[in-house]
Amino acid sequence: MVKKTSDDIKNTLKGVDVVEISYTERGYHLAIEAQKENIVSIVEFFDKKSFYLADLCCVDYVDYLELVYFFNNHKEPCRVKVTLKVEPDKPSAPTISHIYTIAHWYEREIHEFFGVYFEGHPHLVYLFLHDAIDIYPLRKKQVSVTEDDKKLLSSFKPEEFEDGFFINLGPQHPSTHGVLRVVVKMDGEYIVSAEPVLGYLHRMHEKMAENRSYVQFLPNPPRMDYLGALNFNLGHVTTIEKLCNIEVPERAQYIRTITAELNRISSHLLWVGAFVADLGGLTPFLYTFQDREHILDILEGITGSRLTYCYFRFGGLYNDVDDAFIDATKQFIKHLRGRFGMYEKLVTKNVIFINRVKGIGVLEPGITTKYGCSGPVIRSTGIPFDIRKVEPYAAYDKIDFEIPVGATGDNMDRYMIRIREMEISLNIIEKAIEKLPSGPFKAEKVPKKLKPPKGDVYHAVESPRGELGVYIVSDESDTPYRMKWRVPSYSNLMTFPYLAEGELISDAIATLGSYDLVIPEIDR
Amino acid sequence: MNDIIQIIGQETVKVIIGLIGVLILVVVNALMLTWLERKVSAHIQRRIGPKEVGPYGLLQPIVDGIKLLGKEILTPANVDRPLYYLAPVLIFIPVLVSFVVIPFDTCLQVKDINVGILVILAFSSLSVLSILLAGWGSNNKYSLIGSLRSVAQNIAYEIPLLLSILPVIFMTNSLSLKDIVEVQREGWFIWKWQFFAFLIYFIAGLAETNRTPFDLPEAESELVAGYITEYSGMRFALFFLAEYTSIMIISAVATVFFLGGYLGPILPGFVWFFIKTYFLVFVIMWFRWTFPRVRFDQLLNFSWKILIPAAFINLLVTGGLLKL
Numbered sequence: 001m002v003k004k005t006s007d008d009i010k011n012t013l014k015g016v017d018v019v020e021i022s023y024t025e026r027g028y029h030l031a032i033e034a035q036k037e038n039i040v041s042i043v044e045f046f047d048k049k050s051f052y053l054a055d056l057c058c059v060d061y062v063d064y065l066e067l068v069y070f071f072n073n074h075k076e077p078c079r080v081k082v083t084l085k086v087e088p089d090k091p092s093a094p095t096i097s098h099i100y101t102i103a104h105w106y107e108r109e110i111h112e113f114f115g116v117y118f119e120g121h122p123h124l125v126y127l128f129l130h131d132a133i134d135i136y137p138l139r140k141k142q143v144s145v146t147e148d149d150k151k152l153l154s155s156f157k158p159e160e161f162e163d164g165f166f167i168n169l170g171p172q173h174p175s176t177h178g179v180l181r182v183v184v185k186m187d188g189e190y191i192v193s194a195e196p197v198l199g200y201l202h203r204m205h206e207k208m209a210e211n212r213s214y215v216q217f218l219p220n221p222p223r224m225d226y227l228g229a230l231n232f233n234l235g236h237v238t239t240i241e242k243l244c245n246i247e248v249p250e251r252a253q254y255i256r257t258i259t260a261e262l263n264r265i266s267s268h269l270l271w272v273g274a275f276v277a278d279l280g281g282l283t284p285f286l287y288t289f290q291d292r293e294h295i296l297d298i299l300e301g302i303t304g305s306r307l308t309y310c311y312f313r314f315g316g317l318y319n320d321v322d323d324a325f326i327d328a329t330k331q332f333i334k335h336l337r338g339r340f341g342m343y344e345k346l347v348t349k350n351v352i353f354i355n356r357v358k359g360i361g362v363l364e365p366g367i368t369t370k371y372g373c374s375g376p377v378i379r380s381t382g383i384p385f386d387i388r389k390v391e392p393y394a395a396y397d398k399i400d401f402e403i404p405v406g407a408t409g410d411n412m413d414r415y416m417i418r419i420r421e422m423e424i425s426l427n428i429i430e431k432a433i434e435k436l437p438s439g440p441f442k443a444e445k446v447p448k449k450l451k452p453p454k455g456d457v458y459h460a461v462e463s464p465r466g467e468l469g470v471y472i473v474s475d476e477s478d479t480p481y482r483m484k485w486r487v488p489s490y491s492n493l494m495t496f497p498y499l500a501e502g503e504l505i506s507d508a509i510a511t512l513g514s515y516d517l518v519i520p521e522i523d524r
Numbered sequence: 525m526n527d528i529i530q531i532i533g534q535e536t537v538k539v540i541i542g543l544i545g546v547l548i549l550v551v552v553n554a555l556m557l558t559w560l561e562r563k564v565s566a567h568i569q570r571r572i573g574p575k576e577v578g579p580y581g582l583l584q585p586i587v588d589g590i591k592l593l594g595k596e597i598l599t600p601a602n603v604d605r606p607l608y609y610l611a612p613v614l615i616f617i618p619v620l621v622s623f624v625v626i627p628f629d630t631c632l633q634v635k636d637i638n639v640g641i642l643v644i645l646a647f648s649s650l651s652v653l654s655i656l657l658a659g660w661g662s663n664n665k666y667s668l669i670g671s672l673r674s675v676a677q678n679i680a681y682e683i684p685l686l687l688s689i690l691p692v693i694f695m696t697n698s699l700s701l702k703d704i705v706e707v708q709r710e711g712w713f714i715w716k717w718q719f720f721a722f723l724i725y726f727i728a729g730l731a732e733t734n735r736t737p738f739d740l741p742e743a744e745s746e747l748v749a750g751y752i753t754e755y756s757g758m759r760f761a762l763f764f765l766a767e768y769t770s771i772m773i774i775s776a777v778a779t780v781f782f783l784g785g786y787l788g789p790i791l792p793g794f795v796w797f798f799i800k801t802y803f804l805v806f807v808i809m810w811f812r813w814t815f816p817r818v819r820f821d822q823l824l825n826f827s828w829k830i831l832i833p834a835a836f837i838n839l840l841v842t843g844g845l846l847k848l
Contacts, residue, residue: 165665167665167666173748174744174748189669189820276816279816279817280736280737280739280743280744280815280816280817281814281815281816281817282565282569282813283565283568283569283813283814286569286570286571287569287570290570346814350815350816352737352815352816352817352818353816355818355819355822356816356817356818356819356822504819504820504821505746506743506746506817506819506820507819509746
């Protein structure tokens with residue numbers, strides 16, 4: 001795939017240099033240096049080959065700004081890094097938002113953080129920040145916002161229109177789990193258009209990362225996604241291990257797998273309850289919370305915390321697991337397997353529930369590349385894309401498991417996939433416990449002060465919501481030069497305006513619930 | 525004293541005492557139902573529910589009532605004041621009047637009117653007016669959508685409600701609730717051919733009282749709290765009490781029409797009446813904590829395409845059989 005793509009690019013696009021990169025070291029296969037003249041045609045090429053835009057970020061090298069586009073393919077992993085250099089004074093680049101819809105948000109994000117002006121972008125306003133901020137926060141040297149930009153940066157103000165009205169779903173609304181605001185243009189009960197407004201929980205984790213050492217940043221990722229904390233922790237740790245080339249002992253890998261899967265189950269359990277609560281059934285919420293409590297107790301025993309775990313360390317774990325953990329986990333597997341039958345009777349087979357979710361919010365497989373969706377959202381369309389399988393990390397390559405896929409891509413499929421995933425996670429945990437080797441749980445000789453070699457690395461893990469990618473640029477100092485988080489809910493949420501259009505408000509809320517959104521993760 | 529009674533008439537005094545009794549009953553009953561709902565929901569959800577205030581938390585609703593009375597009555601800016609103030613008061617009157625004609629026992633009835641059921645149906649339709657007032661007066665989009673949903677829902681479900689009790693009236697030849705109960709000494713109507721009518725009545729009644737799975741007017745995940753979004757304190761409490769009282773009325777009418785009212789062995793009549801009514805109330809609560817909510821178009825389709833034709837068929841069959 002990699003070779004074929006490389007040849008394809010060379011044949012199709014004249015004058016473009018493709019460099020093959022060591023995947024094990026850098027986390028991507030190909031690197032392309034683009035120019036302003038040919039960036040659009042390169043992106044169009046990837047669009048035609050049905051690649052998706054995994055990430056788009058910017059790095060400030062003081063002398064120049066570098067836009068980094070990451071492309072990947074859902075069928076076979078072929079990560080391509082495309083870079084585009086732009087000048088630091090009045091930086092501008094051509095937009096690719098007409099090719100990839102998700103680029104709308106990525107470009108808005110880069111515009112507010114770096115001041116890069118994207119020519120042709122239809123709606124270049126702030127995404128996260130409020131308009132009183134007068135510097136570009138992620139630039140290495142302080143650059144104040146120009147007057148021209150200030151005009152652009154007014155926050156979202158909906159226009160009034162006849163025969164309808166606007167509704168703000170959020171930031172204080174029972175259906176948005178967290179502080180998401182969706183401005184919905186309504187015609188009676190039908191939605192004309194919906195626009196998510198982000199930034200109510202923006203904490204600038206990426207800037208924080210640049211100001212503290214790698215170890216000091218450890219507690220931050222779990223706070224981005226409080227439901228899949230261990231998976232975010234894992235994403236952070238594995239990326240830096242890749243960057244510094246640290247070998248992790250076998251036992252640690254297995255324990256990472258077990259705890260990350262436990263965390264996935266707890267996240268999915270909460271989602272099932274919250275999703276049914278969105279549809280008006282309040283009781284399953286309490287039932288799933290009761291089951292989730294067991295996981296919290298188990299993880300509390302080894303990590304010390306109940307929600308925002310910080311358990312993994314560079315090269316291993318914080319501490320080893322004991323027999324009590326193994327016994328409790330085994331008992332929990334038995335307990336939860338017995339509960340699935342109850343959930344099936346109470347929720348899955350409920351006629352009202354089926355009528356509310358079946359055939360609603362249908363996402364066609366063809367458009368998923370435009371949005372870069374991942375996780376259960378893309379698997380519901382029938383594409384078996386799971387980072388655990390295509391780019392295995394921890395001990396996932398040593399354990400056999402299947403990936404559930406849907407058929408139609410509706411809300412019912414997204415529900416069923418998460419239920420199936422919980423069952424599969426239980427199998428993974430069971431197998432991992434069987435195979436759990438003895439030995440050290442920590443790599444030896446990991447320096448206390450990490451100073452990774454110069455270079456960049458991209459690494460992705462499968463969080464409960466989808467592909468979580470971390471892009472780190474290191475300059476040999478003990479703090480990262482730039483750390484970009486590619487978060488799954490961000491690109492999943494982008495499909496909401498598309499799916500909500502023309503739907504009833506009740507259905508749109510069901511669809512919004514089906515994404516399993518965690519707002520701090522989107523806002524970072 | 526006797527003179528006063530002589531002047532205003534014995535019948536009037538009886539009605540006044542009855543009305544006061546009904547008022548007390550309505551308030552105490554609504555308070556009890558809030559307690560019951562909390563207990564039922566708690567046990568369904570594997571919780572304990574209120575237990576601190578009084579035995580089994582029985583005094584909890586009273587304490588809650590005091591809390592709500594003591595709250596500052598907030599009036600949001602830009603509301604339509606007359607309508608906003610009127611709605612919570614107006615919603616309480618129809619449900620209160622409906623109790624007047626309900627026979628709790630052979631001689632425990634405020635007034636036996638020969639068109640009793642018409643009074644109940646007419647007044648229960650009025651409650652939708654105050655919901656509309658609340659929704660319009662609140663100057664809030666959620667409230668407005670909620671109240672408009674409520675109007676559509678009430679119109680759609682009043683027809684099956686009416687059609688489902690008509691067969692019973694055919695069979696008894698009376699609109700008086702007491703007569704309907706007395707006829708059932710030979711057997712409750714739920715077992716005498718009218719089981720489907722009971723089902724239709726019960727489903728339509730659920731929708732009339734805006735209860736899950738038909739709680740669209742106050743669908744909290746969509747409309748925050750629907751038409752009561754902008755209400756707080758005692759005004760909110762009045763809506764709350766009215767909701768529980770209308771549940772009581774729907775259950776009471778079902779008891780009278782299908783479950784033989786106060787008839788039953790050994791125990792006194794009114795005990796039987798309350799056992800049957802509270803059982804239905806419990807079932808309504810049970811529904812609420814089990815089912816998700818239907819969608820608006822599904823709700824209307826269900827009424828117009830399924831319930832109303834079914835009720836008509838039931839009516840035709842009953843009429844035909846009676847003629848034979």
